[in-house]
């Protein structure tokens with residue numbers, strides 16, 4: 324039988340997201356979800372929204388939501404696109420700005436979904452290696468790149484590039500700069516003001532992490548009006564469902580709930596980093612809701628893959644990346660509740676003395 328697929332799709336391995344276990348009872352520290360529930364206002368509004376109105380299509384413009392976002396971030400609704408998770412917006416961006424064969428640059432290692440999206444489009448991925456400290460790599464301004472992605476804070480390192488460096492990069496590159504700020508609410512950073520100063524800047528955010536709404540699939544792109552207008556031609560018309568729109572608006576109305584949860588996560592993160600270092604891990608300074616921990620000498624008898632498996636046996640899930648090689652001796656650990664982190668640390672302590 325002839326191969327029915329486009330050659331680049333036939334070649335593609337496909338993105339493998341972090342495990343969502345089918346059984347209950349795991350401490351889930353593997354996909355950077357928020358351990359705390361969303362605002363009670365979100366849940367109340369969702370209950371009310373489960374009505375006969377669900378027979379109607381949602382607002383294709385997400386207008387009420389974009390107006391609220393505009394108020395919160397002091398920008399015009401016309402500079403905002405809402406998406407079915409920020410993943411959808413990354414996809415819209417690639418389809419809007421890169422043709423087959425065009426270069427798309429990003430520092431590496433970073434969020435693993437950029438590469439499959441680039442491959443699906445048939446564009447050329449140009450990864451530029453981060454140094455050991457995950458500072459912005461010199462060579463990231465790749466000549467001719469139509470798009471440059473920068474996850475900031477970066478995943479899986481949690482490290483943050485300062486605003487001035489991001490702005491300088493944006494001024495230097497030829498195509499669009501996409502600053503993916505999925506984890507920004509756990510950081511001291513934020514680049515939304517870039518879009519006022521740079522016609523080629525796009526900032527992408529999500530409600531999956533800080534707003535505890537990964538299950539609702541809500542993301543935002545902030546960009547100059549001309550870019551949003553062009554991207555509008557590419558997005559699915561009813562990309563956000565009615566319930567997601569309701570949840571997103573309610574979450575913004577009670578934004579203090581998000582800020583409170585983010586502050587708790589950051590406090591737990593500090594303790595987690597200190598304890599992991601005490602247990603013999605090298606931990607990069609994280610400004611996200613996860614940390615990247617590299618096994619030090621004390622773990623010489625235990626590979627990271629083995630440690631991941633031992634934790635899983637104890638029903639604690641963390642993220643292990645078999646590739647690239649520089650991550651093969653690391654674990655990425657999402658910041659859970661204090662009780663979850665205490666259980667993780669107790670398990671690691673026990674395993675370190677085996």
Ligand SMILES: Cc1ncc(COP(=O)(O)O)c(C=O)c1O
Nearest residue numbers: 408409410434474505529531542
């Ligand atoms: C850097 C980064 N960007 C985007 C996403 C996707 O987020 P969303 O749930 O909004 O699709 C993730 C999810 O883990 C991420 O780590």
